[in-house]
Amino acid sequence: MRFKLNPSGFASLIKLVAHISLEPPLISGTGFLLRYTQNPRSFATQSTVTTSKEVPSEKSSVKRTRNGLRITPTVRKLAEEAMLDYFYSTRNLQYMVAESMSKNSPIFIDGLLKKVDCVTASEINQSITRYLRFHPVNEFEPFLESSGLNPTEYTHLIPSDKDFLDEEGFLLENHHVLCYSGVDPKKIGKIFIKAREVFGYETGVLASKIKAYEDLGMSRYFLAKLIVCSPGILVGNMNLELGKVLKTLKSLGFDFDWVMENLSEEASCDWSSVYRVLSLLRDICFDEKELCGLIRKCPRLIFENSGRWTVVLAGFETKHGSSRSELCSLFQKFQQIQVEECVSNLRHCFLFLKEIEMEDDEIHKVFRSHSWWLGSCRLKKTSSLLLYLKAGKARLCQVIQENPEEMKKWTMGSKVQPLPATEEKLESKSMKAQFLLYLGYKENSQEMEKALERFCGKGSELRERFNVLVSLGFKEKDVKEMVKVSPKILTQASDVLESKVNYLVKELGYPLSTLVDFPSCLKFTLQRMKLRFAMFSWLQARGKVGPKIKISTMLACSDKIFVSFFVNRHPDGPKHLEDLKKLHL
Numbered sequence: 001m002r003f004k005l006n007p008s009g010f011a012s013l014i015k016l017v018a019h020i021s022l023e024p025p026l027i028s029g030t031g032f033l034l035r036y037t038q039n040p041r042s043f044a045t046q047s048t049v050t051t052s053k054e055v056p057s058e059k060s061s062v063k064r065t066r067n068g069l070r071i072t073p074t075v076r077k078l079a080e081e082a083m084l085d086y087f088y089s090t091r092n093l094q095y096m097v098a099e100s101m102s103k104n105s106p107i108f109i110d111g112l113l114k115k116v117d118c119v120t121a122s123e124i125n126q127s128i129t130r131y132l133r134f135h136p137v138n139e140f141e142p143f144l145e146s147s148g149l150n151p152t153e154y155t156h157l158i159p160s161d162k163d164f165l166d167e168e169g170f171l172l173e174n175h176h177v178l179c180y181s182g183v184d185p186k187k188i189g190k191i192f193i194k195a196r197e198v199f200g201y202e203t204g205v206l207a208s209k210i211k212a213y214e215d216l217g218m219s220r221y222f223l224a225k226l227i228v229c230s231p232g233i234l235v236g237n238m239n240l241e242l243g244k245v246l247k248t249l250k251s252l253g254f255d256f257d258w259v260m261e262n263l264s265e266e267a268s269c270d271w272s273s274v275y276r277v278l279s280l281l282r283d284i285c286f287d288e289k290e291l292c293g294l295i296r297k298c299p300r301l302i303f304e305n306s307g308r309w310t311v312v313l314a315g316f317e318t319k320h321g322s323s324r325s326e327l328c329s330l331f332q333k334f335q336q337i338q339v340e341e342c343v344s345n346l347r348h349c350f351l352f353l354k355e356i357e358m359e360d361d362e363i364h365k366v367f368r369s370h371s372w373w374l375g376s377c378r379l380k381k382t383s384s385l386l387l388y389l390k391a392g393k394a395r396l397c398q399v400i401q402e403n404p405e406e407m408k409k410w411t412m413g414s415k416v417q418p419l420p421a422t423e424e425k426l427e428s429k430s431m432k433a434q435f436l437l438y439l440g441y442k443e444n445s446q447e448m449e450k451a452l453e454r455f456c457g458k459g460s461e462l463r464e465r466f467n468v469l470v471s472l473g474f475k476e477k478d479v480k481e482m483v484k485v486s487p488k489i490l491t492q493a494s495d496v497l498e499s500k501v502n503y504l505v506k507e508l509g510y511p512l513s514t515l516v517d518f519p520s521c522l523k524f525t526l527q528r529m530k531l532r533f534a535m536f537s538w539l540q541a542r543g544k545v546g547p548k549i550k551i552s553t554m555l556a557c558s559d560k561i562f563v564s565f566f567v568n569r570h571p572d573g574p575k576h577l578e579d580l581k582k583l584h585l
Contacts, residue, residue: 071113075121079109082128083142090132091139093165094176100185101139104146112137139165147189157192174199177206182224187265194268195231209234216243222256230269241271248278252292262299270306277307280314284328298334309339313375316346320367333372342375349374349407353400355382356393362401370404377411388416395419435462439480456491468494472501473512482519489522500526508533510551518552529555531577531584535567538576544569 080102087098102109115135116127143165144154165172178198179185191198198206213223213233226233226242233239249259263269281301285291295302301310317327334342346367353363367374379385389396389410399406399419410416433448441448469479483490489497500522504510515521532554539545545566557565567573 071110072121075113075124076106076109078121078124079113079128082125083109083112085125086129086132087139091164093139094172096179096185097143097165097172097175100146101142104186105142107151108137108142108145136163138163144189144192146185147192148186149189149192153189153193170201170203171199173203174201174206177210178227181210181227182220183227184224187228190228190265190268191231191234195235198231198234206234209238212238216246218256222260225260225263225265228265229263230271232268233271239271241275245271245275245278248275248282249295252288252295254292254295262303264303267305269303270308273306273308273311274302277302277310280311281331284314284324284331286325286328290328294328294331298331298336300339301331301334304339309343313339313343313346316343317367317371320364322368322371326368330372334375337376345378346371346375349379352379352382352385356386356396358397358400362397366400366404373405373408377408379407379410380412380416385410385416388418390418431460432462435466438463439484456487462490465490465492465494465497468497469501472498473505474516478512478516482516486519486523489519492522496526497522500529503529504551514551518550521551521555524555527584531580532562534580534584535573535577538580539566539569539573542570 083102084098087093087101088095091098093101112128112131113124116124116131138158140158140162141154144157145151149157159168162168175185175188178188178191183191210223210227213226214220218226230239230242233242246256246259281294282291285294301307304310314327317330322330350363350367353366380388385396386393391399433443436448437443466479466483469482470476474482501515503526504515504521505512536545536549536554540547563574563577567577570576
């Protein structure tokens with residue numbers, strides 16, 4: 001196969017990223033698996049009968065028969081032999097099917113043993129035979145369980161109108177074809193879930209589909225694993241993308257054994273998606289040797305989630321301006337982690353950079369040069385980093401722009417140290433300390449250290465806001481006491497402080513001494529003040545409250561208490577409050 005670099009193919013493949021679903025396609029079909037409902041006669045839905053012979057002090061994990069005989073491995077073995085005899089001799093099922101149903105359905109066997117009357121192990125065979133003579137079991141339960149499914153997976157697959165497997169058309173015939181083709185009976189359950197149509201094929205259809213793949217040179221062993229990993233290849237026409245993938249890999253020097261080693265039976269493989277990512281990697285790499293080395297070094301690029309995460313990763317990097325050569329370099333440095341995890345880590349880092357308000361151009365620079373290691377680690381939450389680093393968003397942006405590898409110190413599991421203080425911050429701290437000395441705090445005292453934490457903001461701003469309060473008529477000594485009691489009032493802008501004081505003093509008529517006694521009132525928003533005092537004035541006009549009220553009583557209570565204690569005094573109070581909210585909020 002001749003290797004060609006397709007520049008236009010790279011761009012077109014990237015455009016597909018936004019349309020790729022990370023969910024495997026659903027496969028609809030016909031047959032008994034589509035005519036399902038929960039079977040009221042199945043063992044999975046019957047309650048266990050408890051008798052007086054059970055010992056209450058025994059642990060619940062100890063399983064017993066109806067008459068109290070403990071279900072030991074020996075007892076279960078005898079039960080399996082009885083079930084084999086029943087399915088093979090009485091029900092005339094194929095021996096291979098009967099043996100699998102009896103040996104590989106322990107939950108069903110335990111349920112059956114809880115219903116039979118037997119006192120000793122020697123009675124097991126006779127008791128089960130007698131029970132089944134009058135209580136035929138629903139054969140779909142042990143059949144589906146022996147196929148590798150648990151009750152939560154197969155209960156809804158049991159048909160409501162049938163009890164016997166031979167009543168379901170071509171089910172057993174197609175099951176036999178799969179087993180004959182080398183598929184492990186204990187793994188056929190996955191095919192029930194992913195490719196239901198397979199068990200409704202008429203005679204010869206399934207065998208002809210399998211034969212078509214064998215004609216491509218696939219061994220029986222390889223094809224058996226391929227069917228379990230990708231049941232969808234047996235649905236519809238031959239999967240052309242599978243053939244293209246195998247042909248491409250073969251041309252690069254990868255045989256079927258290598259493919260088989262890298263296929264996972266835990267997740268179905270979408271070969272159209274695998275072919276898409278192979279084409280993408282082929283267009284990214286400069287030659288066949290480079291592509292071969294990349295796939296051999298990191299086969300998960302094409303096999304993990306059928307390569308979908310690799311396409312998403314390529315799209316993510318392309319949107320941040322990465323070129324073909326940069327993408328190739330990124331994949332060459334790819335760490336030995338899951339591609340999905342890499343994408344998740346990069347996305348988490350991207351959100352962090354957006355949350356600290358970094359410019360888009362700067363974000364692009366970070367990912368174009370550092371994605372190879374950012375994808376291998378996970379950053380702590382933004383809120384945590386701002387707290388631990390003791391820095392603002394602008395400072396973090398500056399640090400990252402100067403040296404993005406600083407983020408390696410901010411990953412999950414690492415102990416984050418505060419960033420060293422800048423000259424500006426040191427100067428601000430010095431000014432804050434001078435301001436606190438002015439307020440009366442003693443230098444290098446514990447009170448001083450605590451105050452440095454409580455008084456937020458720059459030192460110059462604190463002094464400016466302090467002077468605003470003095471200019472509004474407060475005595476300097478009173479302001480000192482006010483801010484000591486409630487340092488948060490100095491976290492507000494000067495014009496906001498001035499507006500609150502003027503509203504309380506000039507509009508409502510409260511004396512300055514009231515604010516000195518309760519400085520915390522300045523912490524509340526001006527909207528809260530206007531809303532509550534407007535409501536109080538309305539109630540006052542209707543004779544529901546007195547002529548005056550303390551500021552602390554009006555502002556400090558919660559919304560619930562305010563409504564209960566004031567608003568509800570008048571039947572129209574709640575409605576008027578809502579009107580005021582529209583006016584003041």
